[in-house]
Amino acid sequence: MKAAGLLLLCLLAACAAGPAPAPEATLPNTLSPTNETPTQTASEPGAGPQPAAPAPAMRTQYWLQATLDYAAHYLHVRQEIEYSNNNTEALGEILLVVEAQRQGASFQLLRLETVAGPAATLNEPTDGLVRLTLAAPLAPGEALHLAMEYELYLPRGPALLGWTERQTNLVDWYPYAPPYRAGQGWLAHSPAAVGEHGVYESADFEVHIRVRNAPAGLSVAAPAPAEGTDGGWLYRLENARRFVWSASGHYRRLDARQGDIPISVYFFEEQRDAAEAALRVAREAIEVYSGLFGPYPYEHAAIVMALFPDGMESDGLFFLDQHYFITYTYDRRNYLTALTAHEIAHNWWFGQVGSDQALEPWLDESLAIYCELLYYQAVQPDLENWWWDFRIQRFAPGGWVGSRIYDHNGFAPYVHAVYMRGALFLHELRGMTGDEAFFAFLRDYAEQGRGRIMGRADFFALLAQHSDADISGLLAEYFED
Numbered sequence: 001m002k003a004a005g006l007l008l009l010c011l012l013a014a015c016a017a018g019p020a021p022a023p024e025a026t027l028p029n030t031l032s033p034t035n036e037t038p039t040q041t042a043s044e045p046g047a048g049p050q051p052a053a054p055a056p057a058m059r060t061q062y063w064l065q066a067t068l069d070y071a072a073h074y075l076h077v078r079q080e081i082e083y084s085n086n087n088t089e090a091l092g093e094i095l096l097v098v099e100a101q102r103q104g105a106s107f108q109l110l111r112l113e114t115v116a117g118p119a120a121t122l123n124e125p126t127d128g129l130v131r132l133t134l135a136a137p138l139a140p141g142e143a144l145h146l147a148m149e150y151e152l153y154l155p156r157g158p159a160l161l162g163w164t165e166r167q168t169n170l171v172d173w174y175p176y177a178p179p180y181r182a183g184q185g186w187l188a189h190s191p192a193a194v195g196e197h198g199v200y201e202s203a204d205f206e207v208h209i210r211v212r213n214a215p216a217g218l219s220v221a222a223p224a225p226a227e228g229t230d231g232g233w234l235y236r237l238e239n240a241r242r243f244v245w246s247a248s249g250h251y252r253r254l255d256a257r258q259g260d261i262p263i264s265v266y267f268f269e270e271q272r273d274a275a276e277a278a279l280r281v282a283r284e285a286i287e288v289y290s291g292l293f294g295p296y297p298y299e300h301a302a303i304v305m306a307l308f309p310d311g312m313e314s315d316g317l318f319f320l321d322q323h324y325f326i327t328y329t330y331d332r333r334n335y336l337t338a339l340t341a342h343e344i345a346h347n348w349w350f351g352q353v354g355s356d357q358a359l360e361p362w363l364d365e366s367l368a369i370y371c372e373l374l375y376y377q378a379v380q381p382d383l384e385n386w387w388w389d390f391r392i393q394r395f396a397p398g399g400w401v402g403s404r405i406y407d408h409n410g411f412a413p414y415v416h417a418v419y420m421r422g423a424l425f426l427h428e429l430r431g432m433t434g435d436e437a438f439f440a441f442l443r444d445y446a447e448q449g450r451g452r453i454m455g456r457a458d459f460f461a462l463l464a465q466h467s468d469a470d471i472s473g474l475l476a477e478y479f480e481d
């Protein structure tokens with residue numbers, strides 16, 4: 001029961017892929033939508049990698065004024081979006097993803113109107129998607145400015161979007177415009193039993209948060225430095241995939257800096273020692289990865305202890321399961337250390353360099369888990385062998401690195417294939433190219449991928465510019481096609 005319970009809980013959030021559940025723990029087949037069409041587009045589920053579009057010439061702008069009634073678990077939001085058509089074809093409709101609806105929140109749209117651009121006719125939200133039919137096509141280079149107002153009641157429970165007695169978490173709480181690709185349509189994928197399905201363009205956020213009926217000692221954890229305003233907080237986050245936040249009357253906070261980057265950890269008092277350790281690891285990891293891949297891409301880093309399982313990355317803020325703080329062992333041989341390093345790496349591989357999490361989850365997850373090794377090699381190289389055994393070898397992982405989230409009928413097979421064999425693949429690749437070419441490639445990939453959504457074709461095309469090693473055998477071993 002314990003393994004099954006852990007497994008089911010892990011479905012809620014699985015980025016860090018910490019202690020893999022027992023191999024025998026699998027989901028019923030009914031929860032394995034391998035035959036479902038995973039996207040709302042015309043793309044074939046098995047279609048090969050698509051070349052990445054360039055970074056948007058004009059990033060989508062989000063203005064969000066959110067008022068949280070903490071005691072009522074109710075959120076009222078005024079939101080404006082300025083969406084620019086960066087494509088080469090006109091758009092007759094705009095799609096908005098309302099992930100909150102899928103996550104069990106009662107989402108009620110109160111108002112939507114066009115501020116500038118073609119008039120938009122609202123179609124009833126279904127399955128977490130809102131289609132806006134435009135009175136006139138939005139031509140390439142044109143912008144549509146929308147204003148909307150909505151409310152949502154947060155679901156109860158430890159989750160990415162939800163509340164418990166100790167914390168309220170807000171991930172994917174606002175409608176967002178997914179990427180649009182000529183020939184593919186909107187990249188708005190359906191949830192799967194495992195993994196993350198959201199695909200996010202880089203965008204700019206200005207978020208004003210107010211909290212009513214706040215508990216004593218309220219803290220708000222956010223991915224950017226707070227600017228004080230009348231009765232609230234104002235945050236600006238640029239060139240980011242999404243804006244997530246969390247609030248609690250129970251948080252304690254510790255602060256540190258790595259160079260220009262302030263780092264904060266929000267934790268519950270009983271885990272103070274572990275929180276100090278996580279802060280230290282975050283500082284070290286930012287230093288290591290900045291040296292390898294280029295500067296940390298945001299102005300601030302926050303770690304939030306979470307009551308939901310495992311962890312979840314986002315730009316400038318990540319959640320990490322309380323369990324990893326409780327099991328901290330006062331050295332670096334533990335999940336708290338490895339997964340803090342993992343989540344920090346996602347600021348480069350998720351945030352700076354975007355990818356399609358549903359169809360090509362290895363692009364960010366194999367790099368994030370491999371960055372754990374790079375962290376240990378830099379700060380405590382005598383733990384390299386320990387890391388390989390603790391994180392990879394003892395699970396004897398199998399499966400295709402390039403598989404989609406829809407291809408797995410359980411958490412363990414997914415993590416074994418995409419994360420663990422992803423790390424093995426990258427390590428063998430590094431061995432074949434040599435360190436100099438491998439790290440030059442990763443640095444270039446981080447730079448070329450900034451603000452873009454990279455695909456497998458981009459990854460290997462760029463690799464070929466840095467190494468002429470014949471990796472065909474490696475690809476046959478780790479990738480299905």
Ligand SMILES: [Zn+2]
Pocket residue numbers: 014015016017313342346364365368
């Ligand atoms: Zn991850």
